[in-house]
Amino acid sequence: MPADTTVKYFHSGLTGAPVLSGTAGALINVLDACLVNGFAVSAVASLVVAGGVATATVSAGHSAEVGSVVLVSGATPSGLNGEKKVLTVGGGNTTLTFDATGIADQTATGSISLKLAGAGWVKAFSGTNLAAYKSGNVAATACLLRVDDTGGKTARCVGYETMTAISTGAGPFPTSVQRSGGTWWTKSTVADGSARPWVLVADDRTVYLLTTYHPTYPAGGAIMAFGDLAPVKSGDAWSCVLSGYASDKSAAAPGDNNDYATMALVTGELYLARPYTAVGGSAVAYKAFPLLVPSASTTITSGQGPMPYPNGPDSGLYLTPLNIFETVFNALRGVSPGIWCTPQLLPLGLFSSGAKIAAADNLLARDLRVVPVGAGTAGTFAFFDTTGPWR
Structure with a gap:
């Protein structure tokens, strides 16, 4: 059987890769190349x-x-x-x-x-350093990601249920009340053309972006996401999620509750298009992954959990899905496809950025790419399935 080609893995070290920097339009150049054009x-x-x-x-x-x-x-x-x-x-x-x-x-x-090859997305609308992206898959929720990349160090992102022009849309998430101007995606500590490393992993319905925006912390970064969950309820038309940061963190060290690979029972910077009732607009959400041993903590980044590494009986590495819960109802909406986390306590430097592992002990025959998260001062890593498909 031919290998699956739905999952695309890109990084700034590839020859000809677009440059991410603290200049207007730089993020859009990366998204255009990886999501749409190749x-x-x-x-x-x-x-x-x-x-x-x-x-x-x-x-x-x-x-x-x-x-x-x-x-x-x-x-x-x-x-x-x-x-x-x-x-x-x-x-x-x-x-x-x-x-x-x-x-x-x-x-x-x-x-x-x-x-x-691009990941199969469509650039539905555009303006000067503005872009709106939409899945090219007819089975997708059809929600759009609007990126305002007119700034230098950060971009502002909003999801929309529908759009008719680059600045005209309905059903925003977050709403202007929840986060005026949208959530922040971080590009660089400085507003200049200095290149910043990045990793982008996507299929044609969900995209994950990690930016190593702070040169003082070259072993980690900020991780953001947009796209459709694998919902627990078939036909959930509003299970599209947008993650980012609650403020401009370009001057701060990487790593906080809003990192997409962090579970936190707090109101973080995570939004769903609508609640599971489908009534009303943008719903606040939070992230969680299963813990294999009890823990009193409600904030754990992947790789800093309470379970020992390696696991004693088999020296194993164990990965868990990243579950997305709707905050008001504490309702499980679905799983974020393609990304895996670990409840184990991993040592600093266990994996280098982009390391490829053939399998985890509970996830066999799946090629995984490892991406450091946060400041790179602890063993915090997200794992991405590049074998595919995610759904």
């Missing part, structure tokens, strides 16, 4: 199929790494076109391979190119 177009010198595996030679080099999803176009036979998950990468990034099951051994013809 990036790093490369001409393919040859594309050869042998034994059900296609090998692309890119003389000038390409930007993909193992596990990346590339979009191939211009090839004959047509079965070689479309999204492909990269199996191997050759020295100097001049070759890559992908599954070509069912295609006879041959050398493809045509003017062939490839690029890192």
Whole structure:
């Protein structure tokens, strides 16, 4: 069976990746490239199929790494076109391979190119350093993410149930009463063109963004999210969530209750499009993940829980889903897809940013990418399933 290609993993270290900085429009450039357009177009010198595996030679080099999803176009036979998950990468990034099951051994013809594929979102509306993004999946809630990137160090984000223009929409979450101007997404400590590392993981309905915005803390960062949950109730049309920060934290050290990988029984910066009753507008939510041992704490970041690491009997690493609860009713609305947390106490430096692990002890046969969260002064990590699909 061909590998799933619905999950896309990007980071600022990829050749040709857009630069995130403290300048207006920089975040939109990252979101455009990763969610919508893809990036790093490369001409393919040859594309050869042998034994059900296609090998692309890119003389000038390409930007993909193992596990990346590339979009191939211009090839004959047509079965070689479309999204492909990269199996191997050759020295100097001049070759890559992908599954070509069912295609006879041959050398493809045509003017062939490839690029890192976008995550399948649509840029529904735009303005000067303004953008509104919407899932391209017809099964999605159809809520939109409006990004106001006119500032330098931060952007302001609001979810909408519907929009008819870049500054006209209905059903905002948060509302202007809950958070005037929207929640904050942090880009940089300074309003200049200094590049800041970032990681973006998405499928075509949910996106997670981590920005290493503070150069004093290069081993962590702020983690934000927007998109559809995997709801507990089938057909929940309003189970779209937006997370961010309650204020401009660009001058502060990373790490607080609003980090998306932190469970906290507090009113954090987390909003759902509507309550589960579907009556009324924006509903405040909170995050939680199961604890495998009792704990009196209500605020725990993934990797700083009460369960020992490694687990004694099997030396195991155990991961849990990130559950989203509606605050007023303490009602479980759903699971945030693709992201996993741990209730274990992990040591500082256990994983480097972007580390790939083949599986956790209770999550077998799933490739996971590790992303440090917070200031990087403790073993706080979020884990992202890059095998897919998330739903």
